[in-house]
Amino acid sequence: MRVGTGRGEGRQKPMWDKERRSVAAVFAAHGASSGTLASRLPWLADHLRLSAGTLGIALLMTSIGAVIAMPFAGRLVAHLGTRIVARTLICVFSFAVLAASWMPALWALAVTTAVMGAAAGTSDMAMNAQGILVEKRLGRSIMSGLHGSWSTGVLVAALAGSLAAHQHVSARVHFAVAAAVITAGTVWATHSFRTTAAEVGLVEEKTEDVPLFVVPRGVILLIGLVGFCGIYAEIAAQDWSSVYMHRTLHGDEAEAAFTTGMFAFTMAAGRLSGDAVVGRLGAAATVRACGVLGAIGGVLVVAARSPVPAIVGFMLIGLGVSVVVPLAFAAAGHAGPNPTLGVAGVATIAYGAGMAAPGMIGGIANLTSLRVAFCAVAVLAGLVALGGGLLGRNAPDTGQRAETIPTSTAGDLASAAEAEALLNEG
Numbered sequence: 316m317r318v319g320t321g322r323g324e325g326r327q328k329p330m331w332d333k334e335r336r337s338v339a340a341v342f343a344a345h346g347a348s349s350g351t352l353a354s355r356l357p358w359l360a361d362h363l364r365l366s367a368g369t370l371g372i373a374l375l376m377t378s379i380g381a382v383i384a385m386p387f388a389g390r391l392v393a394h395l396g397t398r399i400v401a402r403t404l405i406c407v408f409s410f411a412v413l414a415a416s417w418m419p420a421l422w423a424l425a426v427t428t429a430v431m432g433a434a435a436g437t438s439d440m441a442m443n444a445q446g447i448l449v450e451k452r453l454g455r456s457i458m459s460g461l462h463g464s465w466s467t468g469v470l471v472a473a474l475a476g477s478l479a480a481h482q483h484v485s486a487r488v489h490f491a492v493a494a495a496v497i498t499a500g501t502v503w504a505t506h507s508f509r510t511t512a513a514e515v516g517l518v519e520e521k522t523e524d525v526p527l528f529v530v531p532r533g534v535i536l537l538i539g540l541v542g543f544c545g546i547y548a549e550i551a552a553q554d555w556s557s558v559y560m561h562r563t564l565h566g567d568e569a570e571a572a573f574t575t576g577m578f579a580f581t582m583a584a585g586r587l588s589g590d591a592v593v594g595r596l597g598a599a600a601t602v603r604a605c606g607v608l609g610a611i612g613g614v615l616v617v618a619a620r621s622p623v624p625a626i627v628g629f630m631l632i633g634l635g636v637s638v639v640v641p642l643a644f645a646a647a648g649h650a651g652p653n654p655t656l657g658v659a660g661v662a663t664i665a666y667g668a669g670m671a672a673p674g675m676i677g678g679i680a681n682l683t684s685l686r687v688a689f690c691a692v693a694v695l696a697g698l699v700a701l702g703g704g705l706l707g708r709n710a711p712d713t714g715q716r717a718e719t720i721p722t723s724t725a726g727d728l729a730s731a732a733e734a735e736a737l738l739n740e741g
Contacts, residue, residue, distance in 0.1 A: 335449050335457055337507035339464040341401055341442050344501045346468025348409045348435070350579060351493040353469070353553050354476025354572040355416075355486040357561045362486075363421060367558065367685065371677015373424045374554055378672070380429035381436030388440040397445040398508040402501055404438035409497040413490040443644045445508060450645070459589030462641035466583030466633075469553065473579050477572035534705075538646050539664030541602075541702040544695040545639030548609055550672040551692050552578050552632045555685065563685045564622050574622075578629040585637025598642050599704045606700025609635020613693025617686050635696050642706040 360370045392400050411431035418424040446461045472493065479489040556578050557571035566574070585605070593601050612631025619625035647661040679688035 332453070334507050335453065335461075337504045338442060338446050338449055339461055340504035341405065341501060342446070342461050342465040343468035343471075344497050344504065345405050345408070345435070345438060345442060346465035347472040347493065347497050348405065348412055348468075349553065350469035350472030350575070351409075351476060351490060351497075352412045352415065352431075353575050354473040354557065355480065355489065356554065356557055357568050357571050358480065358486045359415065359424075360558065362416075363418070363424065365421065366681060367562070368677045368681030369421055370558070371674050371680070373421060373428050374677070375674040376425040376429040377432035377435070378550075380432030380434075381439075382432075384433035384437050385440060388437045391437065392441050392444060396508075397441045397448075398505050400441040401438050401445065401508070402505040404434040404441070405501045406498045407434040408438060409494040409501075413487075413494045416487045416490050447645065456590045456593055456645070458641040458645040459586050459593060459638050463583050463586030463589065463637075466579055466586050466637070470576055470579035470583050473572055473576035477569050477576055480572050481569040535647050535661060536664070537702075537705050538643050539661040541699060541705050542640060542643035542661050543664050544698045544702070545636050545643065547672045548613070548632055548692045548696050548699075549582070549636040549640065551676050551689065552629055552636075554672070555676050555689075556629045559616070559685050559689070560622060560625065564619065564625055566622055570622060574626055574629055577626050578633040580633070581630040582633035582637045585634045586641060589638040589641065593638065593642070598638075598646070598706050601638055602642060602703030602706050603700045605635045605638055606696050606698070606703060607635070609696030609699065610693050611635075613689060613696055616689050617693065632692065632696070635699075639699055639706070646706045 356370070359365070365373070388400075408431060411427055411434060415424055415427045415431065418427055442461075443458075446458055450457045475493070476489065479486075553575065557568075557575045560566040560574040561568065561571040589601070596604075609632050612628045612633075612635055615628030615631065616625050617628075619628060643661055675691060676685070676688045679691075
């Protein structure tokens with residue numbers, strides 16, 4: 316946390332608030348790419364005549380690409396900075412979604428989704444690292460709100476997909492328009508990123524001090540396992556809610572996309588209000604309560620025999636997983652002096668859940684049914700509730716340390732803290 320430094324800090328806080336808004340916009344752009352794809356998965360599956368199992372293979376490749384890329388992401392961000400990595404790879408992500416709609420066969424779709432996953436995962440790590448740096452500078456919790464912006468992007472994109480499907484707009488046209496809008500928004504938002512030590516007047520850090528390959532250990536590993544459970548439930552609901560509604564409950568494409576939108580709505584609402592709730596209840600109690608809600612939602616989805624209970628179930632899952640991933644990233648980022656490496660470690664494990672979820676959901680559905688496959692979502696949400704205490708161990712200190720530290724000492728401590736926080740950003 317950055318302690319108080321008097322009038323200079325007062326002048327810098329509006330600048331950091333502007334950067335927080337810019338990071339939030341980048342989160343929203345990333346989420347919009349995910350929501351655009353998720354909302355039209357029924358079209359993609361019907362277009363290529365994919366079963367639930369073969370669609371699961373294509374989605375599995377997304378996470379395989381991410382898991383392969385993630386351990387190297389810390390070094391990439393250290394070398395290029397979060398601005399360049401986030402800007403470039405979110406644009407690649409959005410155009411990979413467009414390319415997926417033109418693929419002629421499963422193998423080509425799988426290659427495309429692997430590239431998509433590598434771009435999405437690495438840019439995700441970069442924007443989370445940037446968010447933690449801003450959180451450190453502001454001295455207050457902002458990560459849940461930033462992930463709320465991501466969920467808002469998913470929501471807006473899903474509702475746009477529902478409208479496009481209702482109007483019988485081809486997914487190719489829909490994806491092309493979405494890619495253009497997302498690219499323009501990302502380029503604009505990343506202009507305000509302050510990503511290098513030189514830009515904040517500090518000594519440049521050494522890129523060679525950052526390991527090429529990040530392996531999570533210790534408390535980072537445990538935090539990552541809680542994140543694994545949360546992101547499994549999140550990805551299962553995000554990627555399969557529309558397919559579940561369309562194929563299991565026999566809704567049309569518009570209803571299927573609307574279900575994804577409602578999941579995204581409650582997840583966004585939970586994340587946008589998450590910082591306030593965490594401030595009142597604490598991170599551990601908040602995660603435990605959300606885990607219980609997610610488990611109840613999973614049970615509702617499995618038991619539903621008509622669309623309305625299933626939609627309510629997916630909405631509860633969205634609320635239940637809403638704060639898990641942002642608090643896992645925040646806990647990892649605050650667990651040591653280097654937020655980039657902490658986030659990269661947790662992201663490697665969390666994207667393992669992303670690798671497991673599509674394949675497991677699709678594989679189980681192929682052998683039994685999607686209903687049976689969603690039983691795992693209820694179980695893992697329950698495990699989130701049990702592991703919630705781990706995410707409260709490294710909550711950002713928002714106390715009044717600056718009031719008890721002399722100004723001259725506080726200035727020195729602030730410079731040291733920021734120097735550590737900006738490791739990898741040269």
